[in-house]
Amino acid sequence: xxxxxxxxxxxxxxxxxxxxxxxxxxxxxxxxxxxxxxxxxxxxxxxxxxxxxxxxxxxxxxxxxxxxxxxxxxxxxxxxxxxxxxxxxxxxxxxxxx
Numbered sequence: 001x002x003x004x005x006x007x008x009x010x011x012x013x014x015x016x017x018x019x020x021x022x023x024x025x026x027x028x029x030x031x032x033x034x035x036x037x038x039x040x041x042x043x044x045x046x047x048x049x050x051x052x053x054x055x056x057x058x059x060x061x062x063x064x065x066x067x068x069x070x071x072x073x074x075x076x077x078x079x080x081x082x083x084x085x086x087x088x089x090x091x092x093x094x095x096x097x098x
Contacts, residue, residue: 001066001087004038006076009085010059013077024056025049 011021022032026049034040047064050056061067061074068076
């Protein structure tokens with residue numbers, strides 16, 4: 001499963017536009033578009049900003065690795081959101097626990 005698809009799922013799960021997400025992460029909309037389209041790999045800045053955000057830190061492990069750690073509060077977007085973003089239950093890292 002690609003990082004771009006996971007990022008798209010996180011943004012959709014939180015009901016934000018790419019622009020609103022970019023503003024919250026102090027990044028340009030163009031940067032977010034490039035990350036989702038996989039034309040560019042996110043820098044550590046995106047993950048640092050997500051880690052600082054109470055709203056987004058719960059997704060950081062899944063976004064980085066495709067794994068979740070529910071006991072530590074690390075989750076992934078709902079299955080229905082993952083389906084909308086092209087992530088399927090058949091992909092081995094969708095809900096894999098570390």
